[in-house]
Amino acid sequence: MTFTDWVAQAENYVFLAIAIPMLFSAWRVVASQNVVHSVLYLVGALAGSAALFLLLGSEFVAWTVVLVYIGAVVVLFLFGIMITRAPLGQDVELSQPLRQRLPAAVVSGSLFLLMTGAMFDAFGGDVIPETEATRTFDVGISIFERWVIPFEVVSVILLAALVGGIVLARRDPDEMTEEVVSESEEVPQ
Amino acid sequence: MTLADYLPIVLMAAVGIGFAAVSLWLSWRLAVNNPTPEKLAPYECGIVPLQEPVERFPVKFYLVAMLFVIFDVEIIFLFAWAVRFEQHGWAGVAAVGIFVALLIETLIYVWKRGALDWNVARRERYRTVVAERLEESQRVGEAA
Amino acid sequence: MNIDYHALAPEIILALTVVAVLVVDLLPVEKFWTAVVGLGGLFLSFIPVLTLGFCESLEFCDDTGVRVLFGDSYVVDTFSLVLKGVFLGGAFISILLSVGYLESDRFWQGEYYFLLLSSALGAVVLASSRDLITLFVGLELVTGPTFLMAGWRKGDARSNEAALKFFIIGVISAAILLFGMSLVYGVTGETTFTGIRLASAGIVDQPLFTMGVVFTLLGFAFKVSAVPFHFWTPDTYEGAPTPVTAYLSVVSKAAGFVGLLVLCYLAFAELRNIWGAALWILAALSMTVGNLIALKQTNVVRLLGYSSIAQGGFMLVPFGAAVTAGASPAQLEDAFFATVTYLLIYAFMNLGAFAVVIAVRNRLVTAEMDAWGGLYNYAPGLATMLAIFFLSLAGVPPLAGWFAKLVMFRSALSIGGGWAIALAVIAVLNAVIGFAYYAKVVKAAWFDPIPEAIPADELRGRSIVPSLQFALGLTVVAVVLLGFFPDVIARLGDLTTGFVSGF
Numbered sequence: 001m002t003f004t005d006w007v008a009q010a011e012n013y014v015f016l017a018i019a020i021p022m023l024f025s026a027w028r029v030v031a032s033q034n035v036v037h038s039v040l041y042l043v044g045a046l047a048g049s050a051a052l053f054l055l056l057g058s059e060f061v062a063w064t065v066v067l068v069y070i071g072a073v074v075v076l077f078l079f080g081i082m083i084t085r086a087p088l089g090q091d092v093e094l095s096q097p098l099r100q101r102l103p104a105a106v107v108s109g110s111l112f113l114l115m116t117g118a119m120f121d122a123f124g125g126d127v128i129p130e131t132e133a134t135r136t137f138d139v140g141i142s143i144f145e146r147w148v149i150p151f152e153v154v155s156v157i158l159l160a161a162l163v164g165g166i167v168l169a170r171r172d173p174d175e176m177t178e179e180v181v182s183e184s185e186e187v188p189q
Numbered sequence: 190m191t192l193a194d195y196l197p198i199v200l201m202a203a204v205g206i207g208f209a210a211v212s213l214w215l216s217w218r219l220a221v222n223n224p225t226p227e228k229l230a231p232y233e234c235g236i237v238p239l240q241e242p243v244e245r246f247p248v249k250f251y252l253v254a255m256l257f258v259i260f261d262v263e264i265i266f267l268f269a270w271a272v273r274f275e276q277h278g279w280a281g282v283a284a285v286g287i288f289v290a291l292l293i294e295t296l297i298y299v300w301k302r303g304a305l306d307w308n309v310a311r312r313e314r315y316r317t318v319v320a321e322r323l324e325e326s327q328r329v330g331e332a333a
Numbered sequence: 334m335n336i337d338y339h340a341l342a343p344e345i346i347l348a349l350t351v352v353a354v355l356v357v358d359l360l361p362v363e364k365f366w367t368a369v370v371g372l373g374g375l376f377l378s379f380i381p382v383l384t385l386g387f388c389e390s391l392e393f394c395d396d397t398g399v400r401v402l403f404g405d406s407y408v409v410d411t412f413s414l415v416l417k418g419v420f421l422g423g424a425f426i427s428i429l430l431s432v433g434y435l436e437s438d439r440f441w442q443g444e445y446y447f448l449l450l451s452s453a454l455g456a457v458v459l460a461s462s463r464d465l466i467t468l469f470v471g472l473e474l475v476t477g478p479t480f481l482m483a484g485w486r487k488g489d490a491r492s493n494e495a496a497l498k499f500f501i502i503g504v505i506s507a508a509i510l511l512f513g514m515s516l517v518y519g520v521t522g523e524t525t526f527t528g529i530r531l532a533s534a535g536i537v538d539q540p541l542f543t544m545g546v547v548f549t550l551l552g553f554a555f556k557v558s559a560v561p562f563h564f565w566t567p568d569t570y571e572g573a574p575t576p577v578t579a580y581l582s583v584v585s586k587a588a589g590f591v592g593l594l595v596l597c598y599l600a601f602a603e604l605r606n607i608w609g610a611a612l613w614i615l616a617a618l619s620m621t622v623g624n625l626i627a628l629k630q631t632n633v634v635r636l637l638g639y640s641s642i643a644q645g646g647f648m649l650v651p652f653g654a655a656v657t658a659g660a661s662p663a664q665l666e667d668a669f670f671a672t673v674t675y676l677l678i679y680a681f682m683n684l685g686a687f688a689v690v691i692a693v694r695n696r697l698v699t700a701e702m703d704a705w706g707g708l709y710n711y712a713p714g715l716a717t718m719l720a721i722f723f724l725s726l727a728g729v730p731p732l733a734g735w736f737a738k739l740v741m742f743r744s745a746l747s748i749g750g751g752w753a754i755a756l757a758v759i760a761v762l763n764a765v766i767g768f769a770y771y772a773k774v775v776k777a778a779w780f781d782p783i784p785e786a787i788p789a790d791e792l793r794g795r796s797i798v799p800s801l802q803f804a805l806g807l808t809v810v811a812v813v814l815l816g817f818f819p820d821v822i823a824r825l826g827d828l829t830t831g832f833v834s835g836f
Contacts, residue, residue: 064265072258079254122541140269144281146404150470153458155291157474158259160451162295164481165255166304167441169248301359
């Protein structure tokens with residue numbers, strides 16, 4: 001694929017229009033000094049990935065990202081920040097000293113170079129074939145026939161996660177009786 | 190489906206974003222803008238907070254959020270089944286049925302454990318106090 | 334859709350048990366019954382494992398050989414059945430260990446058994462999975478509940494630390510694993526192991542494929558706590574409730590090894606030089622670092638934590654030996670067999686060792702080795718069992734541990750070649766170091782005087798609860814029996830069917 005071919009494709013501009021803001025918000029997620037802002041930038045990065053999935057013709061995955069990640073997981077993140085005592089404003093402790101930043105930059109930079117090199121080596125000259133979008137029905141077929149066991153296992157994982165979460169988050173019954181005693185003074189006279 | 194099919198969606202998004210932008214711009218142009226530190230505080234007319242609260246939200250909120258996530262994931266899987274449920278046949282119904290049954294057990298568990306019940310302790314206490322008072326007033330009434 | 338219900342019977346029964354435990358927990362009955370239902374369910378789901386295993390000699394059973402379900406992605410063969418047996422047995426003994434322990438903690442008993450059983454269900458699914466998606470989902474079900482179980486003692490800061498460290502490391506390793514799997518899928522376009530192996534023939538030299546394989550292996554290296562990915566292990570093992578530690582060090586670790594076995598010998602069979610080299614390094618480091626640090630431990634639980642890292646290194650030795658280019662299929666089968674055998678024997682002896690630790694802690698509370706001095710004088714039975722399990726872990730004949738080490742050395746030496754021999758030499762040196770610290774605990778219990786600080790009435794102590802006695806009995810019988818009659822393992826059937834040359 002030559003550069004002129006690349007310029008001639010409308011999809012490539014759409015890709016750039018999605019990818020550049022996505023990169024920016026991904027950068028802000030880690031660089032922002034305010035945790036709440038980080039979460040909001042994460043929404044941008046996730047929305048970008050959903051748009052990329054749409055561009056590749058996987059609608060089901062795209063809307064899953066929107067519903068589950070942007071809709072639910074980000075809300076969970078915000079709740080997590082609210083429940084813990086993380087300071088809401090700027091947090092100077094979030095910025096690391098140079099001696100920690102430098103090795104991290106070296107490691108992530110070299111990993112990035114390695115990955116990009118390997119990616120180019122594997123798929124460098126390939127053109128993504130223009131196929132029909134994957135229909136949700138076909139996704140359903142693979143879930144309910146081929147991968148029915150992992151599908152059922154997922155429901156057990158969800159069940160276990162919630163049961164364990166309740167055990168860890170709730171107070172033990174003997175602490176609750178203390179609560180009754182302490183709150184009895186608040187009963188309206 | 191090609192990219193061109195998304196044109197209506199892109200237009201819709203453009204109209205939505207445009208409307209929001211125009212509204213914000215208009216309100217910024219038209220409104221009197223005279224900020225003071227008091228006005229910029231989160232609760233303008235409240236008491237000035239002295240420190241961060243120990244617990245901003247009770248953990249109970251988190252349980253509700255977790256329930257939400259779990260049933261959100263369930264909806265996604267149901268969606269994949271429901272678009273053409275008749276073609277998945279009874280095997281599909283069975284697969285989804287087991288999945289939903291396990292999640293309903295989640296709901297029953299949460300319910301029975303009282304995780305959906307807010308402030309049980311105080312309500313129980315309140316009930317007993319009210320009942321005692323009622324009894325007392327009746328006794329007083331009878332005595333009179 | 335035609336489903337072989339007999340092949341899925343262990344999973345189905347176990348899933349019903351999981352649901353039943355939670356229902357019983359909500360009923361107004363004694364919490365004790367949740368454990369009974371759990372144990373019964375594990376026992377019931379063990380029956381179809383047996384009927385599937387001895388299918389050819391049973392009348393009602395339709396012998397179809399290896400049962401392949403869902404388009405190559407789920408396979409029931411001898412290997413998976415043996416591993417299912419280990420997982421069910423390990424979960425059974427872990428529940429037995431937990432009963433007495435949980436009685437001191439009056440709340441959330443039902444939930445504990447529910448989580449332990451769902452983790453075991455994940456392990457049972459994992460043993461049969463032959464595709465990336467089933468493998469990953471199974472592994473998540475194995476580890477997910479254990480994060481929560483590690484933090485079961487909510488009021489204890491050490492338990493919180495254990496759960497938090499385990500959770501963060503576990504989640505990061507899952508992310509690395511998933512990233513590696515996605516690269517493998519991206520390059521090969523297949524998720525089933527047979528498909529990956531077929532597709533990989535032409536792209537062995539592709540760097541991206543190599544990276545995918547390495548990331549996948551690293552994800553599992555965290556799970557089996559191989560050095561240098563072991564940092565969570567000692568703290569988590571020490572801080573978590575001891576029965577949970579026993580479960581983690583056996584079932585959860587075995588699940589990681591099952592993943593490594595099926596991936597290396599099936600999916601990545603064409604890349605033996607890469608995974609062989611990677612696991613060679615991990616094996617040498619795990620054995621050496623684990624043993625050297627264990628040598629300095631004074632706390633028996635922490636010592637067992639480092640010992641389990643070192644034992645994991647021994648299990649990796651056959652993988653590392655397979656790096657030799659000229660290894661024949663028969664030699665590779667031998668290496669595969671060696672890891673499975675080691676895993677099987679390790680499961681019993683490590684569970685037994687933890688059962689002893691729990692029993693001793695019932696009396697002494699502490700797990701500091703100094704306080705265990707003179708155990709033989711007031712609890713001769715426990716001291717004997719302690720000697721049996723610890724000497725078995727050290728590999729002293731005629732206890733089961735020696736056979737595990739024997740097959741491990743045999744496989745490495747039969748493959749031969751400089752690298753395999755070098756690894757075998759490192760393993761021998763480590764077996765000697767290992768003997769030193771296992772023997773130190775045994776010596777303390779048998780020959781040291783009773784510390785004066787311990788009041789005499791505490792030594793008379795409480796009797797061991799029946800469930801713990803049962804667990805100790807089971808593991809002692811297994812360790813002694815497997816030591817005297819190691820042929821039993823060879824009689825389990827051809828474990829390597831479908832692996833290596835069966836392709």
